[in-house]
Amino acid sequence: MLKNDFIRISDYEWELPKTFRPDMRVAVRLFASKKLLIAALDDLSLVQAVNVATLPGLVGPVVVMPDVHQGYGFPIGGVAATEFPHGVISPGGIGYDINCGVRLLSSRIRFEEAKPHLDELAAALNANCPSGMGKSGPYQLRHAEIDDVCRLGARWAVNKGMGMVDDLRRTEENGCVEGADPHWVSERAKTRGGDQLGTLGSGNHFIEVDVVDEIYDVQAAQVMELEKGCLAIQFHCGSRGLGHQVCTDYVQEFQTAVQHYGIQLPDRELVCAPMDSHEGQHYLAAMRSAANFAFCNRQILAHMARRAFEQTLAGEIKQVTLRQVYDIAHNMGKIETHTIKGRQVKICVHRKGATRAFGHAQAGLPEEYLAIGQPVLVPGSMGTASWVLVGTDASMERSYGSTCHGAGRLMSRSQAKREVRGERLRDELKQQGIHIRAGSMSGLAEEAPQAYKDVDEVVDTVCGAGIARKVARLRPVVVVKG
Amino acid sequence: MEKLGSSGFRDVDHTADLALEVWAPDLSALFVQAALGMYHLMNIQLSKQPGFLHQFNLSAEDEESLLVKFLSEILFAVESKGIAFDSFSIKFAGLSLQLTAAAKHILNQTRTIKAVTFHNLSIRHEPGRYTVTIVFDV
Numbered sequence: 001m002l003k004n005d006f007i008r009i010s011d012y013e014w015e016l017p018k019t020f021r022p023d024m025r026v027a028v029r030l031f032a033s034k035k036l037l038i039a040a041l042d043d044l045s046l047v048q049a050v051n052v053a054t055l056p057g058l059v060g061p062v063v064v065m066p067d068v069h070q071g072y073g074f075p076i077g078g079v080a081a082t083e084f085p086h087g088v089i090s091p092g093g094i095g096y097d098i099n100c101g102v103r104l105l106s107s108r109i110r111f112e113e114a115k116p117h118l119d120e121l122a123a124a125l126n127a128n129c130p131s132g133m134g135k136s137g138p139y140q141l142r143h144a145e146i147d148d149v150c151r152l153g154a155r156w157a158v159n160k161g162m163g164m165v166d167d168l169r170r171t172e173e174n175g176c177v178e179g180a181d182p183h184w185v186s187e188r189a190k191t192r193g194g195d196q197l198g199t200l201g202s203g204n205h206f207i208e209v210d211v212v213d214e215i216y217d218v219q220a221a222q223v224m225e226l227e228k229g230c231l232a233i234q235f236h237c238g239s240r241g242l243g244h245q246v247c248t249d250y251v252q253e254f255q256t257a258v259q260h261y262g263i264q265l266p267d268r269e270l271v272c273a274p275m276d277s278h279e280g281q282h283y284l285a286a287m288r289s290a291a292n293f294a295f296c297n298r299q300i301l302a303h304m305a306r307r308a309f310e311q312t313l314a315g316e317i318k319q320v321t322l323r324q325v326y327d328i329a330h331n332m333g334k335i336e337t338h339t340i341k342g343r344q345v346k347i348c349v350h351r352k353g354a355t356r357a358f359g360h361a362q363a364g365l366p367e368e369y370l371a372i373g374q375p376v377l378v379p380g381s382m383g384t385a386s387w388v389l390v391g392t393d394a395s396m397e398r399s400y401g402s403t404c405h406g407a408g409r410l411m412s413r414s415q416a417k418r419e420v421r422g423e424r425l426r427d428e429l430k431q432q433g434i435h436i437r438a439g440s441m442s443g444l445a446e447e448a449p450q451a452y453k454d455v456d457e458v459v460d461t462v463c464g465a466g467i468a469r470k471v472a473r474l475r476p477v478v479v480v481k482g
Numbered sequence: 483m484e485k486l487g488s489s490g491f492r493d494v495d496h497t498a499d500l501a502l503e504v505w506a507p508d509l510s511a512l513f514v515q516a517a518l519g520m521y522h523l524m525n526i527q528l529s530k531q532p533g534f535l536h537q538f539n540l541s542a543e544d545e546e547s548l549l550v551k552f553l554s555e556i557l558f559a560v561e562s563k564g565i566a567f568d569s570f571s572i573k574f575a576g577l578s579l580q581l582t583a584a585a586k587h588i589l590n591q592t593r594t595i596k597a598v599t600f601h602n603l604s605i606r607h608e609p610g611r612y613t614v615t616i617v618f619d620v
Binding site for chain 2: 043045069070071072073076092095096097133134188191192201202203241244245247248251252255256267268269271409410411412413414415440442443
């Protein structure tokens, strides 16, 4: 595949026509600057997008975000929409970490006041929020209790005093996707999730305390209670072993379903089944259960982080309250209504490493966000900025109400480890005023900022294309990694 | 690990996740190498205590599905029981297998693997040689 295979739509949008390969049913639409398009050609991510374009029941182009990178089956940073209910749903198109996502809380804590306590805060977050390999959470849940979590989502935690009703209101789907049925979650998945609720995990998951560094949209920032010079905190994690096992189970089960439904695919990880088939229905019920587990997981982590803030800063600083800005998934399959070729159509939007980005006045948004659009949380990579954006009318029209989800990897993990030493990186970040707590130095090296694309360039691209609008930029001061 | 012996595995670069190329003279050895390769990716260190017998049976519709099931079973044992195997005996009967292994408790591990994927998974047969490339979600 070459750059010349793409038709330039604008400075930030390209199209690979469906004539590129005979088995494509739809085109691929890539949001990227010329530089990011060329970078995306370096790995197999765009070939993977072409493979996705062969799925049956797609209602329009496969959309690719500027933070795209090679995944397995779907590229990470891909969006595909299939018509409901006869179109297909693909577990691999949502991923193993179902409802991996980001939660952001804001505060009125001035950075300058908190600065002397940041190392202590990093230690308190690390002590309160279990992170890293094999770390158990605060619960050993029986399978019946896991079922409750899967049915109630974040409300399970709020009912136990871990959070506020406002947290739920400011979470996608109010922290509980309808249609979850834990009956379709395997015993094995429940076993894997049994002691993992309220844990961060490892890999690219993190907790990060940031300073609101710059405001780009004063009105939207006010509504979100983001104040320049104040602290905010982000959580990036998902459904842990429970979600991983749900995806494993259904990718395996769908291997025979595709034969039954006569679906030909270029890659077995793309297996899928019609949403109105019993296989599709069972997966939807299980996937939504895992999504609710993830919402609950982030709710508990936020509660424990609030405790860490209290322990560290109460008595030192007047107002240590953390208020939820939003919680949003970036690995999810959602049934949504969109305008496709001039008519309102119910579709299943697969977002694999892409964030829902609804524009203003869309159903399901908290009342205060109806005028400004849905908050979009775009985490950076430890040493770099993170961004708060909002969805736009153009994201509804051009990308099924979706935008980017992060910086996007550039280097393989082994290359990052060859080029970066964890201890040195930790020291460099400390010199920049970033307090790090990490489970392992090799894990830290794998997640080094230089292993990722420039998040500012990714954000400039989606904003240049109009599929998001800048609200605020955040700068990291504490990072806890598993 | 270099491709010197008749069986083995080596890391393959992948942007976001991890991948292994595995080779062996027969299917049974290929499965064992794949399991050892996965342990290598997780940097698993086993207890020095004597092992204990662990067995399981699996069947699938084709060899690739069987390989994913086999590795997923081993992954589940790592995550839910904290055990790994240091000697394997795999008996195939068509598309079914029986594993008998000496299981040991895991002393240390530095990486979690979320899942074994089917991404471009294809076991290739040549005379006296089986090869496969496996992508793991991490």
